[in-house]
Amino acid sequence: MDYMQLPLSGLEAPLNEMEQMIQDNVHHFALNVMRPAGVELDRLSADEAVAPGSPLWKVLEKANELGLSMTAMAELPPLDRVKLFAIASEELAWGDAGLAGSILVNHFPVIYSMLAGNMEMVHYCEGKLGCWGITESEHGSDMLDANAAVASPAGSYGRPSCVARIVGDKIIVNGQKAAWISGAVTAEVCALYCHLEEGGKTRPGVALIVPLDLPGVSRGKPLDKIGFRGMNQGELYFDNVEVPMANLLAGPDTYQDFVYRTLCEANPHVAATSVGIARAAFEHALEYAHHRKQGGVAIIQHTGMRLRLFEMFRKVEAARALTRRVMAFNTTAPRPSLLASAAAKVTATQAAFEVASEAVQIFGGNGVTREYPVEKLFRDARSSMIADGLNEILGMKGGSDLINPDWL
Ligand SMILES: Cc1cc2nc3c(=O)[nH]c(=O)nc-3n(C[C@H](O)[C@H](O)[C@H](O)COP(=O)(O)OP(=O)(O)OC[C@H]3O[C@@H](n4cnc5c(N)ncnc54)[C@H](O)[C@@H]3O)c2cc1C
Known part of the structure; x- marks a missing residue:
């Protein structure tokens, strides 16, 4: 018999020293911290899972100790960076997919600010709990299909649930995002993607960083669902929320x-x-x-x-x-x-x-x-x-x- 004991990355060529160290650390964390916490969270109600004292908080705190900072990763050559990302994400989800999602979405505002080249927002969002709000209860696939590549030519978009207006040097946001915004219940900042309203008409759109402690922001209840129960999801509501123009990641010309x-x-x-x-x-x-x-x-x-x-x-x-x-x-x-x-x-x-x-x-x-x-x-x-x-x-x-x- 030729029993073959494969390493964690299976048929991958041997990892270099840094990759091996990250994989070992994240694997240890996934096995000893995430797996037990994930099972516990899976059996809690959606409200209990985000309450003070829930295992979620301990996992998020300990995840910080792994040192997987986006700005530090950005310093690495691109191929090294994405390989580390792949290794770390796989190990985290091997531990618990919901908690891996919770850790990942916290970084989305930083990652999308980097994508936009807005370094002020990168530094502002780094270290804060984050989320990405794009879908709406009436426009799920529609929002992700911003260039209408798969929309029916016979259709009309209708009214977006969330719109932004540009007034002077402020972006004013009104409306709501879907109940599926991952991490919305715990997030401190949101990378918000929504339609732009101009002269009574709306069109896609704008992307901006919204600090979730601004006046006019409120949140829904955490969603009860079948999978990813370690990752909270919920609505975000905006009532005349005033965001500085410096927080803009993309305007209508570059939004799609x-x-x-x-x-x-x-x-x-x-x-x-x-x-x-x-x-x-x-x-x-x-x-x-x-x-x-x-x-x-x-x-x-x-x-x-x-x-x-x-x-x-x-x-x-x-x-x-x-x-x-x-x-x-x-x-x-x-x-x-x-x-x-x-x-x-x-x-x-x-x-x-x-x-x-x-x-x-x-x-x-x-x-x-x-x-x-x-x-x-x-x-x-x-x-x-x-x-x-x-x-x-x-x-x-x-x-x-x-x-x-x-x-x-
Ligand atoms: C675990 C999880 C995490 C999520 N995290 C986030 C998040 O962090 N942020 C966020 O903003 N959203 C998030 N979402 C929302 C997710 O992106 C949407 O649920 C998804 O895009 C689908 O939208 P919908 O649910 O409105 O379905 P709909 O768009 O209503 O689709 C319903 C059905 O209609 C079909 N359909 C729709 N449009 C077309 C078309 N043009 N042509 C053919 N068929 C079509 C679809 O294929 C589908 O079968 C999350 C969802 C889940 C389940």
Whole structure:
């Protein structure tokens, strides 16, 4: 027998010293802090999960000690930076996808300020709990499809739920964002993307940093949902909120391109976390198949089981490989590609869903009980196919980049 003990990153070439150190630290944190906290949070009500004393706060505090600061990462050469991102995101989600999401969304205002080249906002947001508010209860896919690449030509957008007006040197925000804004209940700053109102008409749009302690900001109740229960989600309400012009990340002339580039940035992060979910599900199934006996032998001794585990392994590896390839491509390309980032997000979230579903099946009846870890992974994997843009919408948008006008 040629048993092969693979490192955490599977078939990846050996990591360098710094990558190995980060992977070891984050893995230790994921195993010892995130996994137990994630299970606890999964069983709390949405209100309890954000209340003082909830395990969430300890995780966020300890996550800071990992030293994964965005501005420090920005100093690294681009290929080194994205590889570290991929390694860290996978390990965090291997620990708990909801908590990994909580940690990641806190950095979105910094990341999107960097994307806009607004260093004042980068420094302002660094170290603060953050969120990204783009979708609205009446406009989910519509908001992510800012350039209307997949919208029906027969449709009319209707009234946006959240609008900004530019008055002198201030941006005035009114309205509300959807109940799915990740981290909204705990965030101190929001990277807000909304329509612009001018002369009674609205159009896409503006992106700006909104400090959430400004007068006129309020929040909804934390959302009760099936997956990612360690990550709070909720509405944000704006009542004549006055934001300084210095907080602007993109105005109407660059907004559509900014949303495109935001998706190119955000989608591979979701992909990397989905690789972590898939790997966790695969590992649980592999171990269970060694311990569970049927027909007098461990179920892995049945050749059919080996094929099923092989299929899971193959999907984890393929998802990781594409995710890292896309991150490397997009960070070095003159313009990042949504075709690429959507391919990574769709492939990795689909892989996580299929692998987690198969893990539930391999656990048999135990798979659907809350005493075993795989049903939670299945719920987390399901949510990932909706978060950050529904997979089919991203696929249609990414697919638009395949149209060669010269061949039409
Ligand atoms: C775990 C999670 C985390 C999230 N985090 C955030 C966050 O941090 N910030 C944020 O702003 N939002 C967030 N969201 C919201 C998420 O981005 C939206 O739920 C998603 O974009 C879909 O929007 P919707 O729910 O309104 O669905 P809808 O857009 O109403 O879609 C409903 C159905 O209609 C179909 N459909 C819609 N438009 C078209 C079209 N043009 N052509 C064909 N079919 C179409 C869709 O494919 C879908 O099946 C999160 C959601 C989840 C589940």
